[in-house]
Amino acid sequence: MKAIYILWLRQIKRYLRTRARIIGSLGQPLLFLFALGFGFGPIYEKAEGGDYIQFLAPGIISMSILFTATFSGIEILWDRQFGFLKEILVAPVSRLNIMLGRTLGGATVAVIQGTIVFFFSLLFGFKPANLHVLPFALIFMGLIAITFTALGTAIACFIEDMQGFQIVVNFLIMPIFFFSGALFPIHRLPKIVHFISSINPLTYGVDGLRTVLIGGSLLGVGTDLLVMASVAFVILVLGGHLFSRIQI
Amino acid sequence: MDLYQKMSPTPDEDIISVDNLTKRFDDFIAIDQITFKVKRGEIFAFLGPNGAGKSTTIKILTTLLRPTEGTITIDGYDPQLLPHKVRESFGIVFQDPSLDEELTAFENMEYHGILYNISRHIRRKRIEELLGMVELWDRRHELVKYFSGGMKRRLEIARGLMHYPKILFLDEPTLGLDPQTRSLIWGHIKEMNRTKGVTLFFTTHYMEEAERVAERIAIIDHGRIIIQGTPEMLKKETKTENLEEAFISLTGRDIRAEDVSRTERMKMRFRVFKRQRS
8 A cells, every 4th residue: 555655656756846847748738729729719619609618628638638647658668767667576566556556646647737737728718617516527537547547557568668659659549539529529420430439438538527517418427437437447457467467 | 683683594594596497588598497596694696798697587586587497485485476575585786777866865765665664763764774874864865866876876775775685686786886986885785794694696797896705606607507606616616816717717708799678779879869968
């Protein structure tokens, strides 16, 4: 238990000590909010009849969590390279606890990033419907974060070089992002795209988060919660299994 | 201290016992049926040219790699069956640094203590004792990335001793250090051996170091142990004056080709990258 805590704390400390990283990784979501929010706003208003920034903000919050979480897997590669992974692997701590500590740490960082984006989105004119449900937003943000941190960890277990990791992760998360309903509503899309969206776990995360923040669920918030929680669990187990097989 | 007094070592007991250990990777045999024993409290040197199988052996003994064949007992436990028992029994200083450079010296020690389940009170006492020993107590709150190579190595040794291990593995602990630092580091390590009975298992390329420090030596080449015994025995056997000559007469003069691993290549690339940026 203490081992999980200390590995979690390590991630948080490392995050807080690299200010450049915090600011740098905010650039992309803020650019998306700015460019897409103002660029597609008028079109969306005509087509869907509503404020695009209301629709977009939950999607961009999810995006920043998705990217931060998945790429946090690269820290395993850093640890492998700088040797700290060996220090952890020779300690009398089970591999599963190591993986849990890491994942919770990476996920917490991703949620913090998402929260910062949330506050910025308020500056762009985003108005959450009811403020007292904000804690529920954190549940969905946490589930997205855990799912994709675990996914990043799982990938880092079998891809040992950084460029390879980046290529694979980009290849994987771009479609996950685009077909999640983060940028555009999925209910009127062609069948094939709709199908891809419906097997994409992030779709449920984005829908859940959007429902909590502004209402109007497409899939039902219960379904969202159930799907996200199950996917998070499955990927955690998978990541834990892969991590337990790591040799140096 | 308390832990060591309770241990009451029986002088002739083997703390490491390796029997017919083999490690095969896809296309080559890294270690080929090696057998050796290390006694409790002994200073044991494991020598060999580059690529002979030293690091692979240490990785297997320290539960980082699984053996292909053979039996191992460390402090009475099989690393494959009870890895945690084995992990509690040893400390290790790796060939490459293994510190978290974004953390302070104190945090590196503290986290190690927590991973090894040492209570807060004892942890604080030992951090002060060990950082004092390696003369880093005054700089405990500095980030490790600002430390020199010698300071990092000293910190790693202090960290490796933090849970009062019965065995300390040292994989080329003095590589790339100046004579002053080397002598300081060996002073600390030998003191731990003398006062706390820590068994030392080390590798080095500095033969005069091995000759001076080691009580017993095993030489491994091409994955096989070719000789083991006291430094005197090895010299007598090869009719040489010192260990360096004995080593060369046993392993030949060929320079060994060593595959540069992928991690190593990445590290080089990273260094170039850093240099370009600064």
